Each structure stands twice: as structure tokens, then as C-alpha cells.
Amino acid sequence: MVRSGGVLRRAFAAAVLGLGIAAGAAAITLLSMLLRSSTAIGGSCADGDAALADGPCRSHTGAALLIAVACALLCLLAVSWGASVLGAPRPLFLAWPVLALTLGWNFLRDGFDPPMGEGLALGYVVGGVVFLLLGAAPLLLRLSAARDVDR
Amino acid sequence: MTPSSERSRSRTTWWLYYVVVAVLGIYGGVALFDWVVG
Numbered sequence: 001m002v003r004s005g006g007v008l009r010r011a012f013a014a015a016v017l018g019l020g021i022a023a024g025a026a027a028i029t030l031l032s033m034l035l036r037s038s039t040a041i042g043g044s045c046a047d048g049d050a051a052l053a054d055g056p057c058r059s060h061t062g063a064a065l066l067i068a069v070a071c072a073l074l075c076l077l078a079v080s081w082g083a084s085v086l087g088a089p090r091p092l093f094l095a096w097p098v099l100a101l102t103l104g105w106n107f108l109r110d111g112f113d114p115p116m117g118e119g120l121a122l123g124y125v126v127g128g129v130v131f132l133l134l135g136a137a138p139l140l141l142r143l144s145a146a147r148d149v150d151r
Numbered sequence: 152m153t154p155s156s157e158r159s160r161s162r163t164t165w166w167l168y169y170v171v172v173a174v175l176g177i178y179g180g181v182a183l184f185d186w187v188v189g
Contacts, residue, residue, distance in 0.1 A: 014168075018168065018172040019172075021169050021172045021173050021176060022172045022173065022175050022176030022179060023176060024173075024176065025172075025173040025174070025175075025176025025177050025179075025180060026176040026177070026179045026180035026183060027180070028180070029176070029177045029179075029180025029181055029184070030180045030183060030184055033180070033181070033184040033188075034184075034188075037188065058188055058189075059188065059189065060187050060188050060189070061188060063187050064183070064184055064187045064188050067183060067187060071180075088165045089162055089165050089166065091166075091169050
């Protein structure tokens with residue numbers, strides 16, 4: 001009886017852990033798609049006075065941002081709890097590098113092939129390089145530290 | 152004590168699980184975005 005309870009608890013923790021990872025991936029996907037939808041209309045928008053910006057905003061982007069934040073919080077809590085119950089590896093250190101690399105890639109893509117039609121959007125290229133550095137640096141540091149521990 | 156090869160296999164299994172659920176999460180994120188923003 002106690003043993004089946006333990007198995008159930010581990011199965012539940014594995015499901016929660018998986019849900020947390022999926023929520024984290026969904027949050028990063030949402031943020032990436034929000035960035036894409038923003039750069040597609042020139043990087044700025046306005047609902048009231050469209051003369052102040054490049055064009056009208058897409059609807060419900062604020063709600064999508066709130067959902068992304070909720071998914072990120074769910075990921076943090078679910079992965080922390082699930083990994084500690086199961087003794088599984090904690091992948092939370094990947095969250096920032098994956099987010100920064102994804103946004104950097106989006107900026108670079110829009111920089112070299114701007115959605116508004118210019119030849120090269122230098123601001124997006126600079127932003128893309130900065131985000132690539134911000135994502136790659138902690139990832140490389142962490143991987144080299146892990147390699148030193150394994151040695 | 153758990154042998155290191157078994158521990159390594161267990162870690163690999165976990166990371167595979169993470170990759171699979173992350174891919175599902177990406178599809179979920181795309182569906183959520185399309186549903187909310189349209």
C-alpha cells in the first residue's frame with residue numbers, strides 16, 4: 001500500500017515535471033511570437049492615435065503576454081517541485097539562454113530581412129547580437145563548469 | 152549505491168523526456184498564440 005502510494009506520487013511528480021517543461025517551452029514560444037508580431041508591424045503600434053506609431057496594434061497581445069508570464073511561473077514551480085521529488089536533473093538553467101537565443105535569432109532574421117522592406121535594419125542586427133551574447137555566455141559558462149565537475 | 156553508467160542512462164532518459172515535452176509545449180505555445188491573438 002505504501003509502495004503503491006510512492007509509485008503514484010512519483011508518477012504524479014513526473015506528470016507535473018513534464019507539464020512544467022511544456023509550460024516553459026510554451027512561454028518562450030509565446031514571447032518569440034509576440035516579438036515577431038511586433039516587428040512585423042515596424043516595432044511600434046498605437047491603439048488610440050495611430051499617427052504616433054507605425055500602425056495599429058494587433059489585438060489581445062497584452063493577454064498573450066500575461067499568459068506567457070503565467071506559463072513561466074507554472075514552469076518554475078512545477079519543475080522545481082517535480083525535479084526535487086524525483087531526483088531528476090533541473091533544466092531551469094536553460095530557460096534564460098533559450099529565451100535570449102530565440103529572441104536574438106528573431107532579431108537577426110528581421111535585421112537581415114526586415115519585414116518593412118528596407119535592405120538592412122541595423123538596430124535589429126545589433127539587438128540580435130546582444131541577445132545572442134546574453135544567451136550564449138551563461139550557457140557556455142554552465143557547460144564548461146559541468147565539464148570540470150565531471151573530470 | 153547507483154553505478155555511474157546507470158545514473159548516466161537515467162539522466163539521458165530524463166533529458167529525452169524533457170525534449171519530448173518541450174516540443175509539445177512549443178506546439179501548445181503556437182496554438183495558444185493563434186487562439187489569443189488570432
